[in-house]
Structures are given as structure tokens and as C-alpha cells.
Amino acid sequence: MKAAIASTFRGASAPLSWYYAIAVAVPILNGAPLDRPFLEHVAFVLVVPPVVVTLAGLFRGLRR
Amino acid sequence: MSGRRAAVLAVMALAMFALKRHYSTAEVEDLRWILWPTSTLVALVSGSAFEFERGAGYLSREHFFVIEKSCAGLNFMIAALGMIGFRLSRDAGRARPGAWIVAQSVAQSVALSYAAAVLVNTLRILVAIWLSSADLPSGWWTAPRVHRLEGIAVYFGALMVLNQMARAT
Numbered sequence: 697m698k699a700a701i702a703s704t705f706r707g708a709s710a711p712l713s714w715y716y717a718i719a720v721a722v723p724i725l726n727g728a729p730l731d732r733p734f735l736e737h738v739a740f741v742l743v744v745p746p747v748v749v750t751l752a753g754l755f756r757g758l759r760r
Numbered sequence: 761m762s763g764r765r766a767a768v769l770a771v772m773a774l775a776m777f778a779l780k781r782h783y784s785t786a787e788v789e790d791l792r793w794i795l796w797p798t799s800t801l802v803a804l805v806s807g808s809a810f811e812f813e814r815g816a817g818y819l820s821r822e823h824f825f826v827i828e829k830s831c832a833g834l835n836f837m838i839a840a841l842g843m844i845g846f847r848l849s850r851d852a853g854r855a856r857p858g859a860w861i862v863a864q865s866v867a868q869s870v871a872l873s874y875a876a877a878v879l880v881n882t883l884r885i886l887v888a889i890w891l892s893s894a895d896l897p898s899g900w901w902t903a904p905r906v907h908r909l910e911g912i913a914v915y916f917g918a919l920m921v922l923n924q925m926a927r928a929t
Contacts (some may be wrong), residue, residue, distance in 0.1 A: 711922075
């Protein structure tokens with residue numbers, strides 16, 4: 697199971713990088729105010745994708 | 761890095777910059793090129809009519825739901841364009857000589873990212889409409905937070921699927 701999750705994370709490096717770049721890095725570089733609503737948005741963006749990858753890895757592991 | 765790959769990446773970066781700039785200054789009327797197909801598909805699948813309201817977006821009176829500027833899926837399209845373009849630029853770099861391969865890679869990336877943005881956004885909005893009627897919010901999990909969680913999960917999941925498809929081709 698661990699191997700399936702690790703492999704899914706390796707395969708998800710491109711979508712993770714692009715999503716973090718567009719949803720977090722670009723707004724910060726554009727001067728988005730680092731207020732509470734934006735920081736909450738950043739927290740969601742940072743946390744949800746790894747959860748999705750982990751669930752996809754678990755699904756792959758169970759199918760094997 | 762081959763010249764062709766560098767050319768594809770440069771054109772792609774320019775396209776992403778232009779899209780981001782357009783999105784930051786556009787009114788909802790300027791985004792009908794992506795909002796109209798999305799709202800039409802949502803209306804087809806949900807069976808509810810969406811009418812265009814100036815300054816607001818596409819409104820469903822039945823669901824009390826507006827497909828507005830922030831619902832356009834432009835950021836997803838930009839991320840998908842970068843990801844697909846980067847992948848296709850590798851093939852362009854390895855291909856036989858010919859300037860057409862640069863134009864082909866760019867056109868494919870733009871078309872795929874646009875189609876993906878419309879389809880994925882349609883799915884996201886359909887799920888959002890369903891969630892809004894499911895009475896899920898409670899305590900800290902307010903309706904905007906549930907909406908945000910769903911949006912990130914759908915958009916990011918779709919990027920993963922697109923990445924798999926791009927790798928498989």
C-alpha cells in the first residue's frame with residue numbers, strides 16, 4: 697500500500713507543481729494581501745491535493 | 761534543450777501570461793467565451809435554465825446559483841495549459857525538423873486545456889449545485905468552505921487525470 701501511495705505521489709509531481717504555482721505562488725507574486733481569507737485559501741490549497749493523491753494511491757493499492 | 765522545445769515553451773508562457781492578464785481585468789461579459797459553453801452544458805445535464813445577467817453571470821433561478829467570473833475556471837485552464845504544454849514540448853523537441861510541430865503543439869495544448877476547463881468546470885458546478893441542496897454545512901464547515909474544498913478536489917483531481925492522459929499519449 698505504501699508503495700502504491702509513494703508511486704502516486706511521484707506521478708502527481710507535475711499536477712501538484714502546476715496547481716501550487718497557479719493557486720498560491722502567482723497570487724503571492726501579484727501582491728495578494730496576506731490576510732486571513734487568503735491564508736485560509738492557501739491552507740486549503742496546500743492540504744487538499746495531497747489528500748486527493750493519498751486517496752488515489754489507496755485506491756490504486758486496493759485494486760492491485 | 762532543442763530550439764523547437766524552447767519555442768513551444770516560450771509561446772506557452774506568453775499564452776499563460778495573456779490569459780492571466782485577461783482574467784484579471786475582464787468583466788463577466790468578456791468571459792462568455794468560456795462561461796457560455798460551461799453554463800450550456802450545466803443546463804443540459806441539470807435540466808435547469810441558466811440566463812445571462814449583465815454584470816453577474818449565468819443565473820439559475822431554480823437553484824439560486826450564479827456562474828460568475830470566479831467560476832470561469834480560468835486558473836484551471838492556465839494550470840492545464842502549462843502542464844500539457846510542458847509535456848507536449850518534449851515531443852516537439854524530439855520530433856523531426858519542421859516548424860509546424862511548434863504550432864501543432866501550441867494549438868493542441870490550448871485546445872485541450874480549453875476543452876478540459878469547460879468539462880471539468882461543468883462537473884465542478886454540477887457537484888456544487890448538488891452539495892448546496894444537500895445541507896452539508898455545519899459548524900466550522902460553512903457553505904463557502906465546503907464549496908472551496910469541492911472546487912480544489914475536483915480541479916486538482918482533473919489535473920491528475922489530464923497528466924495521466926498526457927503521459928499515456
